[in-house]
Amino acid sequence: MKTSIIILTFNQLNYTKLCIDSIRKYTDKDTYEIIVVDNHSTDGTVQWLKEQEDIQAIFNEENLGFPKGCNQGIEIAKGDNILLLNNDVIVTPNWLTNLNKCLYSSNDIGAVGAISNYASNYQTIKANYKTNEDMIEFAERNNVSNKDAWEERLRLIGFCMLIKKVVIEKVGLLDERFSPGNFEDDDYSFRMKKAGYRLMLCKDVFIHHFGSVSFNKNRGEFNNLLSLNKKKFEEKWGLSNSYYFNIQIDLINLMDHFKFEKINVLEIGCGCGGTLLQIKNIYKNANLYGIELNEKAAEISNTFANVKCINIENDDLEYEEEYFDYIIFGNELKHLNAPLDVLNTIRKYLKKDGKILATFPNIMHYIIIRNLIYGNWKHDTQTSIKFFTLDEIHNMLKNANFKIERITGNTKQPTEDDKKFIDSLNNITEKDMTNQYQFQRYFVRAKNTEIFTDTNNGSRNIKFLLRRIENDILVEESLKSLIEMIHDAKLNLNTAIELIDTNIIRKEKVLNQLALYLSKKNMYEYANILSSKAYEIKSANIETQNPLKNIEGDN
Missing domain, CATH: 3.90.550.10 (Spore Coat Polysaccharide Biosynthesis Protein SpsA; Chain A)
Known part of the structure; x- marks a missing residue:
């Protein structure tokens, strides 16, 4: 050759x-x-x-x-x-x-x-x-x-x-x-x-x-x-190179599943699919879905993902409820007339522990404020019809029954003149709001706050089973019921670990018992993660606790 x-x-x-x-x-x-x-x-x-x-x-x-x-x-x-x-x-x-x-x-x-x-x-x-x-x-x-x-x-x-x-x-x-x-x-x-x-x-x-x-x-x-x-x-x-080709690395970095897990991902305004494709590179078992208004862009992204060319604000969605682990708004929220309505509509398609990942342009960025003061700012509706403040982001997500888990942002290094201008803004507000002035965009991960609020009181039932396992009560039966309940509730492994971390004193013990049970079911990847987590907890205990202390506490 x-x-x-x-x-x-x-x-x-x-x-x-x-x-x-x-x-x-x-x-x-x-x-x-x-x-x-x-x-x-x-x-x-x-x-x-x-x-x-x-x-x-x-x-x-x-x-x-x-x-x-x-x-x-x-x-x-x-x-x-x-x-x-x-x-x-x-x-x-x-x-x-x-x-x-x-x-x-x-x-x-x-x-x-x-x-x-x-x-x-x-x-x-x-x-x-x-x-x-x-x-x-x-x-x-x-x-x-x-x-x-x-x-x-x-x-x-x-x-x-x-x-x-x-x-x-x-x-x-x-x-x-x-x-x-x-x-x-x-x-x-x-x-x-x-x-x-x-x-x-x-x-x-x-x-x-x-x-x-x-x-x-x-x-x-x-x-x-x-x-x-x-x-x-x-x-x-029929495509803008800069808008439709973007890979939203900052949002991908907010994803918290294990890389081998099977996940379902929907991106609203997916463009040509750069972000979805990069998710697939990292999460090999991801199922990719998209919504994109531009037919030319959707034609490209449809070569590797299931993409619908529809209007998220006007058209009906034909997805299974509680199906997606992540719904991504990379560029779309700033283009919507009623972003709160869309967030309320889309939530039912998230799993109980599903999360949204979203980018928000910051109206308080110091360059925008400076241009406003000098009368130089032009609102280009082709680029964005909505801007947001940090407080508005919190309130909108709260009203849509989402809770922010993590928020980051991007900024460019300000010049000395920029720093002086930001200081002058802080003097006007009489408090330090430097971060809000410096961030050009916010990147947000927010979870569905209706997690574990189903009619069967899933939260209490899972906690009950965890405590039975912790106290050696019908362990095999409880492990089986716990795995079934986690599966039925469509919870990911991270959420299961979070529940153990929040509700159990002897975390290491329960994690190891779950790992052993999963190994018997040939679910070795999940078992290895739980065992590794148990080992981390054991190592931390050795380093931070008095070795003479009764680690079983009040039990």
């Missing part, structure tokens, strides 16, 4: 030499061919390329841009795979081997990409090396083939994208309307998704990327080109 590596050049000879030298050094011989398409370089690149015996080169008389140049290379490629590679990268040990392992791990994988020190689309990882030698050592530690390090993505960035040749034959060449460059990789990713292929990010492949060296000399020209091609993309696909 051979890979055709296609590299575009326009001057920047030093970067090109580093890139090709690294390919020669870290790629198995006879597994690749190098095709360089030069877009009329004037810095000696052309002469150097003519001297390289292992490179096929195409020399253009003018700069035809990235998409056109890549298409020229693809048309003469003889490989089974096509690798689009920027000339400002340095490849590393095992890079191509690992990419190919992922690419051919499944017939429905169309393309794969790498992580780097410099990339958009969440393809960047922290890398603190200072020399090339340090970078290679870092990459060697990272580049150990590992299928658990593969993530499915909506799109891949074109600085390093490996594509099966048969996929290109099906979806066609790059769209040259995006010349000289930018958004052609987004477009290509979506075309592959629509054709039924999955795109995978290989986190077991790290390569160094210097980053946009062809455009860095004229940032103004680059920004104008970015805006122009963004508009072209939106006209072609």
Whole structure:
């Protein structure tokens, strides 16, 4: 199997030499061919390329841009795979081997990409090396083939994208309307998704990327080109790149299930499904559902999730009641006319211990206040028709029978002038409200407050069984009834542990008894978690309690 590596050049000879030298050094011989398409370089690149015996080169008389140049290379490629590679990268040990392992791990994988020190689309990882030698050592530690390090993505960035040749034959060449460059990789990713292929990010492949060296000399020209091609993309696909592609990492981080558990997740306003797809990468047994008004976006997200194109405020929902573990409002609450009504409606579809995860734009952010004071703030209803204060968030969720479990936020580092302005606001209010002024958005996890309030008095029954187990009363029978009750109430394992932690004195004992019971039922993953929790409690007791104290307390 051979890979055709296609590299575009326009001057920047030093970067090109580093890139090709690294390919020669870290790629198995006879597994690749190098095709360089030069877009009329004037810095000696052309002469150097003519001297390289292992490179096929195409020399253009003018700069035809990235998409056109890549298409020229693809048309003469003889490989089974096509690798689009920027000339400002340095490849590393095992890079191509690992990419190919992922690419051919499944017939429905169309393309794969790498992580780097410099990339958009969440393809960047922290890398603190200072020399090339340090970078290679870092990459060697990272580049150990590992299928658990593969993530499915909506799109891949074109600085390093490996594509099966048969996929290109099906979806066609790059769209040259995006010349000289930018958004052609987004477009290509979506075309592959629509054709039924999955795109995978290989986190077991790290390569160094210097980053946009062809455009860095004229940032103004680059920004104008970015805006122009963004508009072209939106006209072609009917989608805003920034809004519909987002991955709500901050909300995903608020999820508190164990990764192996089977969970049901609904996202309201799921866009193209970036957040849902990332949840699936983490929670392999998750069932994904979405609601999205934009038909074009829903068409993409429907390739991997059950997505309905309906209006959450007007249309009937056909979901089973008490079905979802999480209902996510990533961007949607700020667009609703009556968010409280939607929260009240949606709650019945949550399990008794189900939770909502929501993003709220903060109207008290200091930039908004400052712009209001100076008359510069414009309310763009396309972006948001609702803003919230922290107090309003608490009251709205309380009125919808939700209780906030956790709330975080995001902020940018304020300048010294910003800090002075925030201090002046605190002086006006005569109390420190710095956090409320700094947070641009709040990220909230809230639980259904009707948990355990069913007609069978589930809460009291579960507590009763836990105390019977704790006191060695009909233990086997009580364990069986407890597991059945937890299952019938649709409670997750975290909630069961929370109940034990809240209501039982001898927590370690009850956890171990539950773990043993589950092991007998071949539910080993759950049993191991309960045993680990019991061990944590035992270790804490040894460290914090007087060893002579009767740990059984009043019992």
